[in-house]
Amino acid sequence: MAAALVYGLGGRFFTREFYRAQAALAAEQPQAGGGRLSLSFDIDYPEDARALPELCDLLAQLGLTCSFAVIGKLVEAYPAEHRKLVSAGHELLNHTYSHPDHEIFHPHESFDDLALSAQKEQIERCHKVCQDILGASMTGFRAPHFGNVTGRTFYQALNELNYSFSSSLTAAASPSFGLPFRAEEGILEFPVTCCPRHPFAVLDTWHALRKSGARHTGKGELRSLVLEAAALVSESRGYLNLYLDPRDVLEFEEAKSALTGLAESPVRLASITYAGYLQLLRDNPSLG
Numbered sequence: 001m002a003a004a005l006v007y008g009l010g011g012r013f014f015t016r017e018f019y020r021a022q023a024a025l026a027a028e029q030p031q032a033g034g035g036r037l038s039l040s041f042d043i044d045y046p047e048d049a050r051a052l053p054e055l056c057d058l059l060a061q062l063g064l065t066c067s068f069a070v071i072g073k074l075v076e077a078y079p080a081e082h083r084k085l086v087s088a089g090h091e092l093l094n095h096t097y098s099h100p101d102h103e104i105f106h107p108h109e110s111f112d113d114l115a116l117s118a119q120k121e122q123i124e125r126c127h128k129v130c131q132d133i134l135g136a137s138m139t140g141f142r143a144p145h146f147g148n149v150t151g152r153t154f155y156q157a158l159n160e161l162n163y164s165f166s167s168s169l170t171a172a173a174s175p176s177f178g179l180p181f182r183a184e185e186g187i188l189e190f191p192v193t194c195c196p197r198h199p200f201a202v203l204d205t206w207h208a209l210r211k212s213g214a215r216h217t218g219k220g221e222l223r224s225l226v227l228e229a230a231a232l233v234s235e236s237r238g239y240l241n242l243y244l245d246p247r248d249v250l251e252f253e254e255a256k257s258a259l260t261g262l263a264e265s266p267v268r269l270a271s272i273t274y275a276g277y278l279q280l281l282r283d284n285p286s287l288g
């Protein structure tokens with residue numbers, strides 16, 4: 001109990017200082033902050049792919065254009081569901097062909113441990129599948145099990161494949177306090193927002209609702225944390241890069257409530273895709 005209290009207070013303190021630092025950096029680099037919002041989903045499981053048509057309808061009702069990280073194998077298995085994303089105008093991110101360290105598609109081998117050539121092959125194969133089946137061309141990437149990636153060779157792989165951006169790190173692990181920043185090999189990295197109470201954990205439905213020992217299962221808790229993060233970003237003129245699981249938005253009323261709360265919030269953040277953001281930042285020397 002005492003440890004939880006100390007940790008809780010530590011989380012709040014870290015979050016306050018983190019957004020203070022984000023505000024200071026955003027003041028220096030207003031084009032990197034500006035109070036913007038990106039929303040992304042990873043289609044990691046068949047259940048996620050099957051949730052896409054209903055999720056697309058919900059996002060259309062809420063007026064949200066989002067980014068979806070896609071796995072080549074699931075695009076092959078669920079082409080119609082993925083085509084719906086493209087026709088609805090959502091952005092696609094390359095999430096590799098078989099998602100190394102995926103219990104169904106590619107067990108017992110992490111993306112992090114693959115040689116550069118094997119990482120490139122994973123990215124290229126997903127790229128080709130999306131071109132052939134969806135007619136979509138991607139320039140952005142999300143690493144499998146993002147947030148746990150320790151090696152950075154994928155930036156070299158992305159550069160060699162003419163990709164331009166990635167969203168594969170947590171805000172807590174970013175040198176930019178959550179703002180987009182220029183990572184290795186000229187790749188622009190969009191860090192994913194963390195939980196205001198547990199600032200080293202991604203503020204997602206896994207952390208809040210699904211995992212064993214989920215941290216924010218109370219009624220309205222996830223919604224209020226998302227709105228709190230939005231208010232912090234609005235105040236810092238920074239960046240909210242929120243991540244959700246597709247099937248969770250349909251399975252958990254609390255997740256749907258968080259999403260609708262954000263869409264209807266009086267806190268106005270400018271919604272933007274990663275590619276749209278990249279266009280704004282392109283050739284900006286201050287992002288060094």
Ligand SMILES: [Zn+2]
Nearest residue numbers: 195197198215
């Ligand atoms: Zn939390």
